[in-house]
Amino acid sequence: MRPTALLRNVAASGSGPTPFSSAHKAYVQSLYRRYLRNSLNWCIRRDIWRDRAIEIRAEFERARNIRNPRELARVLEQAEKQLEENAHPDPYKTPMGEDGTKWERNLPPRMFSKAEKEAALHGGH
Template identity: 40%
Template structure:
């Protein structure tokens, strides 16, 4: 894999993680969209940089900034591992069967 392709992948990952981190800080959608536009503007500002060394330095600065602004209690989707609903209602074991006959069904 070329250095340029690897850096492109790193930039995409950095942008995605930055958006996820931003969602933990700005939970109201209107504020999130404004902040996301500013974040996108920061990435767009450097889109024409072609020097591999300079791109590497920009990625390092971005990752350091992401680490600095990491939320201490990040938002986790409730049904993902670590979320408040994760495995709350685990599936029944195969030995148990669901009884749907409540006495009103015709036999």
């Protein structure tokens, strides 16, 4: 969910300026993890990456005390835009994950129908 849509939903609910619901918290956590994952795609060495991870955490901590819903929506929208602009063109995929290096490597054999088996045995006649 886009940050502005999330804040509109909260404002429409009439519960006042509380964009800090559990859905908001989950969204910010997801955004933080996506930032870390993207930065790890750019830097393979963990010792160097750790400095970047600390910088990302500091950026999120600076925005932690924003209470104005409009300002918060603006900050989150900028973060999404920046993440999209800096996305790695070829992100790391886990070996067993979808499209990973081991994805569907050992597929089970194709099951033939009886007619296909006979055709294969008799040379396709």
